[in-house]
Amino acid sequence: MTTFVLFGGTGDLAKRKIIPALYSAFVNGRLDANFSFIGVAREALDDADFRQRVLASVSASIEGSSANGGGSTPATLQAFLALTSYCKIDAREAADFEPLKQRIDTSGANAALFYLATGPDLFIPVVQQLAAHELVGDNARVVLEKPLGRDAQSAREINAALRTYLKEKQIYRIDHYLGKEMVQNLLVLRFANSFLEPLWNRKWIQDVQISISEQVGVESRGDFYDHTGALRDMVQNHLLQLLSIVAMEPPVNANPDAIRDEKVKVLRGLHKFTPEEVSKHTVRGQYRAGAIDGKPVISYQAEPGVPAASRTETFVAIRAEIDNWRWAGVPFFLRTGKRMASRSAEITINFKPIPYSIFGTNQRNLRSNRLVISLQPEESVELFLKTKEPGEGIRLSDVALNLDFAEASTSRRVESYERLLLDAMHGDLTLFVRDDELGAAWDWIDPILSAWQGDSEGLKSYISGSWGPAAASYLLAQCGSAWGEEYVED
Template sequence: MSDGREASLPCTFVIFGATGNLATNKLLPALYHLEAAARLSESLSIIAFSRRPWNDDEWRNHMREVLAEKIKGAPGTPVFERFVARFRYQQGDLNDVASYQALADRLPPAEACSSTVFYLAIKPSEFGAVIHNLEAVGLNKPRGLNRVVIEKPFGEDIESARMLNQLLHEHFDEEQVFRIDHFLGKETVQNLLVFRFANTLIEPLWNRNFIDHVQITVAESIGIEKRADYYDRAGALRDMLQNHLMQLLTVVAMEPPPALEADALHDEKVKVLRSIRPIAKRAVHAHAVRAQYARGMIDGANVPGYQQEEKVEPNSITETFVAAKFYIDNWRWRGVPFYLRTGKRMQRQTSMIALRFRHPPQQLFRETPLESIDPNWILLSIQPDESMRMEIHVKQPGLDMDTRLMQMNASFLKTDEQTLDAYETLLLDVIEGDRSLFLRFDEVEWAWRVVDPILKNWTVEREYIPTYPAGSWGPAEANRLFDSDDQTWRNEL
């Protein structure tokens, strides 16, 4: 995909927060895999910015140590050593302007380098300091070329999102800002566009005439992983539903864009968000459910409840589970409920989009053993397995009119193929200047508008939150969102 602009390849990639969890677990392995695939230009150098008092060699030894656990067998190979040699280390404090001047002194002059990527692998509360200090030493210039990558959440509500956007636009043009959502880099999500728009078999069925409802589930078996300082302020609504799940909803529901260009894709996704029916204050309880995990068992091991996690506030009512129902009031989707659900300490780690078809209009088999036939489904598995399946009924061999349910598996991976990690795809797009899989600010703003009534209602109601046992599929209260008795959560492929 391309946004139609002539993008110059950057010659420097700067990682703020280089020793943090995100850089260690995601960015460094993804950059290594791009190196192994020969997708990084020879001229690209990478600067790791962090507070630890290291020099270049000490940082490279740190890389060899942490990546030995992430990429088995890589350290010591020629490819790995070539990758490590790209790195330099810059000790610095995010709040210290002198650290940024020292960083600027290590960058090649503007006339010798087309652009620099600044990746903010840091807490959202630190974004402001970095943006201001980059501007203070002139590293936001030349305008339109240097790129800044920020991770979600983009603000804590609609007002703070607008303030963050204003700050960014004071120092960078919109074309320089890459708001990253790693779900959009996953193969299944990208393949959904092909599945819908390259198959005349599928697209005519993708509307309110045939689809009964849509479910989008992102379930995690892990807890908060020592992130209480962030998570206890954010919760599942801000951390997952407002960004990841709303983005998946837009990809499922969008109209075909006129071209696979960044702005054309963003325009169609914004149209979906603008068409979502606003939730009235008095209707929040009918449209959204929150809950918090209690003690339970996962994979045979006892795990603590959320309030027993380290550094969680006593009697915290932060939600670790949220389920919500939305309607898209346009010609394609009017009247079709979209059920979104995400939670921590769920029974299984899984991300799935499930579309259930309507029942056949004629009860042809009512006087046979097939008096009631289960409806058809399309199942799009995002993780842990990436696949696309369609369920249909076929007759079982024999004298009676019995059926069996068959799954047509349209998995796009052959047995000898490996899928790309989402960060590999997105980092390559950053380097090449392709913004197709990144978020434009109006997408962020409209997503906040959609969830803002829920957020404000929950902010006021601070006395009680339901719980669900760790290792379950969430609270029973989530079932009350369904429009009809024959709708249930789809947990398995």
């Protein structure tokens, strides 16, 4: 039997992601027969009040996504609610944890999973109290939401404090991008197909682009986001995790630590910027008023909870390089932003052009071969090759060999949070971030943060609904490249 305890149980993340994922796992028979769910927050609620919030969260998810709603019936929903209860806890009040201990002890659970969907400032107080109340024995696991810390020093302090009470194998640092089906397919694509490995190096690859764009603004998270920014919120975790999987060496096997050993080598190999290099190789921006899908949207500084003179970045573009034999000299372009032209997450591998064309120069300005791995909104892999257009003479065109995963398989698509919750319950650490990975990522991010703090003029603005500041395009143009949406054929 497993008891799932969700700290921050009334928060936005719980409502939008965690509770629907938990219900989806329940509906599809993936949870223990005697599973129980306890929500925890500071609000004064009883079990009935919390169940109403759970009902609203699940109902909204079912309405918005057929994936979570598949198999749901009024009976299954009521059965899930019957397993749900609530504890009011102030994380800094020791006495508040006693009712939680009593509830877990009387449940007969042989394992407990504590999910901390809170700010990082509460990680240590919560775990201290869980340990003081003897709730984190060998079978207990603790899931930590990002961002873990604000810089390398604070992240190491948090990790050191957590290891006072927990073993590393009990700590599950979650990055929901690693739970996406296509990210796991990236591992298979790289290490189960022989034709790619000989091409996966500086000799054949011109550049790599990893881009995550969002159309939404900061929504109700203005205060949190203004103390975080895009570099901490997206680059330090999501983008660097994707980069490490793209660039890692083949692990000795598929065991969690073998994979994470290779990922951390990539992160340690990232070239650390000097202050002068930060100004040349990074772009930061902040959205101003514009339009998304034809509807007007306000500027970042007009968002609720955001100071009117805020200098927090909502867009980041970086040219990174990895100092090792495989990737020396190959630029890795990272980009993320809010209020962008469309919602997407893509990895593009641009191969080098052929050394000489036997078909002459009187051809359209076609891009070189490229491999495009789409993570959202749809999952697909496209390999772009050159072919002859029908008709007289030889005129080249780009044709994509396309693998659409929605069409290729009828199996149920498991959302990232559901997969990661189940992995944590089963003790599988493969898709979670190890402490040395986290430290290496912050070590690379810190010089950028430091340089930006001393540069009051470097923040660019961009119109909502665009693809970000023009300086981000120039970053690639210097290398003779362009972001995918900017390439125009002659």
